[in-house]
Amino acid sequence: xxxxxxxxxxxxxxxxxxxxxxxxxxxxxxxxxxxxxxxxxxxxxxxxxxxxxxxxxxxxxxxxxxxxxxxxxxxxxxxxxxxxxxxxxxxxxxxxxxxxxxxxxxxxxxxxxxxxxxxxxxxxxxxxxxxxxxxxxxxxxxxxxxxxxxxxxxxxxxxxxxxxxxxxxxxxxxxxxxxxxxxxxxxxxxxxxxxxxxxxxxxxxxxxxxxxxxxxxxxxxxxxxxxxxxxxxxxxxxxxxxxxxxxxxxxxxxxxxxxxxxxxxxxxxxxxxxxxxxxxxxxxxxxxxxxxxxxxxxxxxxxxxxxxxxxxxxxxxxxxxxxxxxxxxxxxxxxxxxxxxxxxxxxxxxxxxxx
Amino acid sequence: xxxxxxxxxxxxxxxxxxxxxxxxxxxxxxxxxxxxxxxxxxxxxxxxxxxxxxxxxxxxxxxxxxxxxxxxxxxxxxxxxxxxxxxxxxxxxxxxxxxxxxxxxxxxxxxxxxxxxxxxxxxxxxxxxxxxxxxxxxxxxxxxxxxxxxxxxxxxxxxxxxxxxxxxxxxxxxxxxxxxxxxxxxxxxxxxxxxxxxxxxxxxxxxxxxxxxxxxxxxxxxxxxxxxxxxxxxxxxxxxxxxxxxxxxxxxxxxxxxxxxxxxxxxxxxxxxxxxxxxxxxxxxxxxxxxxxxxxxxxxxxxxxxxxxxxxxxxxxxxxxxxxxxxxxxxxxxxxxxxxxxxxxxxx
Numbered sequence: 193x194x195x196x197x198x199x200x201x202x203x204x205x206x207x208x209x210x211x212x213x214x215x216x217x218x219x220x221x222x223x224x225x226x227x228x229x230x231x232x233x234x235x236x237x238x239x240x241x242x243x244x245x246x247x248x249x250x251x252x253x254x255x256x257x258x259x260x261x262x263x264x265x266x267x268x269x270x271x272x273x274x275x276x277x278x279x280x281x282x283x284x285x286x287x288x289x290x291x292x293x294x295x296x297x298x299x300x301x302x303x304x305x306x307x308x309x310x311x312x313x314x315x316x317x318x319x320x321x322x323x324x325x326x327x328x329x330x331x332x333x334x335x336x337x338x339x340x341x342x343x344x345x346x347x348x349x350x351x352x353x354x355x356x357x358x359x360x361x362x363x364x365x366x367x368x369x370x371x372x373x374x375x376x377x378x379x380x381x382x383x384x385x386x387x388x389x390x391x392x393x394x395x396x397x398x399x400x401x402x403x404x405x406x407x408x409x410x411x412x413x414x415x416x417x418x419x420x421x422x423x424x425x426x427x428x429x430x431x432x433x434x435x436x437x438x439x440x441x442x443x444x445x446x447x448x449x450x451x452x453x454x455x456x457x458x459x460x461x462x463x464x465x466x467x468x469x470x471x472x473x474x475x476x477x478x479x480x481x482x483x484x485x486x487x488x489x490x491x492x493x494x495x496x497x498x499x500x501x502x503x504x505x506x507x508x509x510x511x512x513x514x515x516x517x518x519x520x521x522x523x524x525x526x527x528x529x530x531x532x533x534x535x536x537x538x539x540x541x542x543x544x545x546x547x
Numbered sequence: 548x549x550x551x552x553x554x555x556x557x558x559x560x561x562x563x564x565x566x567x568x569x570x571x572x573x574x575x576x577x578x579x580x581x582x583x584x585x586x587x588x589x590x591x592x593x594x595x596x597x598x599x600x601x602x603x604x605x606x607x608x609x610x611x612x613x614x615x616x617x618x619x620x621x622x623x624x625x626x627x628x629x630x631x632x633x634x635x636x637x638x639x640x641x642x643x644x645x646x647x648x649x650x651x652x653x654x655x656x657x658x659x660x661x662x663x664x665x666x667x668x669x670x671x672x673x674x675x676x677x678x679x680x681x682x683x684x685x686x687x688x689x690x691x692x693x694x695x696x697x698x699x700x701x702x703x704x705x706x707x708x709x710x711x712x713x714x715x716x717x718x719x720x721x722x723x724x725x726x727x728x729x730x731x732x733x734x735x736x737x738x739x740x741x742x743x744x745x746x747x748x749x750x751x752x753x754x755x756x757x758x759x760x761x762x763x764x765x766x767x768x769x770x771x772x773x774x775x776x777x778x779x780x781x782x783x784x785x786x787x788x789x790x791x792x793x794x795x796x797x798x799x800x801x802x803x804x805x806x807x808x809x810x811x812x813x814x815x816x817x818x819x820x821x822x823x824x825x826x827x828x829x830x831x832x833x834x835x836x837x838x839x840x841x842x843x844x845x846x847x848x849x850x851x852x853x854x855x856x857x858x859x860x861x862x863x864x865x866x867x868x869x870x871x872x873x874x875x876x877x878x879x880x881x882x883x884x885x886x887x888x889x890x891x892x893x894x895x
Binding site: 202295312320336338340341342344345346347348349350351352353354355357383386387388389390415416417419420421422423424437438440441442443444445446447448479 | 672686691697700703705706707708735739741743744768770771774775791792794796798
């Protein structure tokens with residue numbers, strides 16, 4: 193992803209017709225692909241509309257099967273989820289909750305790998321430049337197993353479960369990703385000095401997988417030191433892999449370093465399905481309906497969808513246009529220091545596409 | 548009087564009515580930075596007398612502790628202790644010194660104030676946060692087992708009493724230090740019963756402190772806010788694991804563990820410590836930075852109600868750091884430990 197952005201941003205006319213821009217398809221690959229779209233609530237419809245408008249402008253060969261009023265309680269709705277491989281998700285949450293319910297998707301569709309990309313955007317004021325981190329987080333177990341009980345009045349046990357199987361497959365995903373993306377280093381984040389068995393098992397799995405990828409540098413770092421290093425010197429990190437809870441924390445720290453919630457893109461990948469939505473799952477109920485939400489995170493997530501479906505050229509064009517709008521034309525929404533509305537921002541991105 | 552005082556700087560002064568305080572100098576750079584603190588406290592005429600105790604490299608009790616029963620008794624008796632950095636022994640059969648102190652002395656709260664230091668450039672100016680971390684239970688209870696091959700469980704324990712102690716302490720701390728807000732950090736959306744209990748207790752305790760603004764935040768959102776804009780955050784209280792992570796994150800915001808003070812508080816006694824490592828590569832070379840241990844010592848003086856002395860030493864330290872003429876190597880300067888110490892003494 194890094195290489196694609198860099199080369200695209202050079203805006204070099206000589207790149208037209210260059211190797212990286214050409215896609216050698218099997219005949220028929222350009223046929224319409226069906227993707228489930230769940231706009232959701234709050235800022236969800238606004239940001240997914242932004243994506244649809246831009247996809248239409250680019251003639252992306254995707255047909256969205258929209259699931260309005262999607263509800264997990266409804267079995268019919270649930271069955272429809274399995275229809276298509278990919279799902280684009282706005283914002284789903286129960287009423288009166290501050291945070292989204294994405295974990296229900298993860299459990300139901302076994303989307304075990306949660307990935308967020310965070311890189312420094314030149315046009316946004318941030319404290320560290322040249323950050324380019326991919327955080328790969330185990331998405332199905334760990335502290336999120338939901339197994340708790342009150343042992344005795346006033347004493348509660350929450351059980352963190354770690355399995356070798358889940359640890360192995362997330363480690364495998366991380367190294368495979370690093371391999372195919374041309375990345376140099378994978379850092380495993382843990383607290384095995386204290387939680388010797390659970391995080392020890394996770395580390396064991398990572399070490400096993402790293403043996404098969406000897407050309408990729410592997411290191412381990414304790415979570416508290418990792419957070420400190422992230423705010424002091426984030427450029428040292430490349431790909432990071434970790435269990436569920438640490439993943440949640442690190443993803444947010446990394447979003448904080450690189451310019452905020454509005455910019456973080458996220459994907460959850462499983463064997464049979466993939467879900468694409470914003471990296472940080474704040475519902476933004478306070479800004480819903482006001483046309484001020486930043487659709488960048490959703491747009492960049494939609495480019496992840498395009499890459500997953502084998503449509504990299506469209507992804508590059510959208511990334512380039514978003515970057516151009518923010519960096520060159522200096523059109524920003526409120527959260528990153530500007531005053532453009534969502535619609536204005538979307539229109540400017542479309543204008544940038546035409547160039 | 549002054550001549551007598553100068554001559555006796557290098558030996559323990561047998562003064563009357565001086566409060567005794569335990570000192571664990573530690574390993575590596577420990578002895579050097581301890582000496583720096585002793586010298587500065589002497590120059591400021593702080594009315595305390597140091598009692599040296601050792602942290603051993605091998606177990607000295609049956610439970611595998613690295614300090615003797617006598618030492619533990621003394622800490623309880625004298626109430627205050629200052630601890631330098633120490634080596635972790637290799638091998639098994641011993642209990643970590645932190646675990647010993649925490650368990651035997653019931654040090655239930657870990658307090659780490661992090662304030663941006665003028666003269667130390669970081670990407671995060673204007674930070675003034677305090678992390679108050681529950682120190683006895685939670686994810687660090689050490690209760691793990693393999694259920695079946697390939698499936699492991701770790702038990703996170705949350706008890707009403709521990710939550711009550713830490714919440715109470717946090718609000719008392721905020722009140723005593725004129726802090727305006729307390730945020731409880733949790734993940735009760737996922738761990739509904741465990742962190743839910745913690746949150747409920749904090750809520751109940753908050754009602755007794757109406758002058759303090761209480762709010763709650765999920766730990767990941769808190770991490771985001773700290774990395775994005777920490778200037779709006781005041782006091783945070785949280786369970787063990789989150790506290791561990793957040794306190795180190797905050798240390799990173801102000802320039803690292805070499806500048807961070809830390810205190811472990813129990814009902815009967817308090818142990819203040821430097822949280823950085825022993826830096827064996829510079830040990831004995833007069834290059835170490837004693838600021839972390841010094842700031843912890845200042846925290847201790849404030850707890851002992853010796854605020855005047857604490858403030859004087861604190862002002863002198865910050866003044867030297869801001870001026871920037873005498874900085875140790877880790878802060879980009881060329882001064883030795885003794886130079887830096889002398890600069891602070893001169894400012895007193």
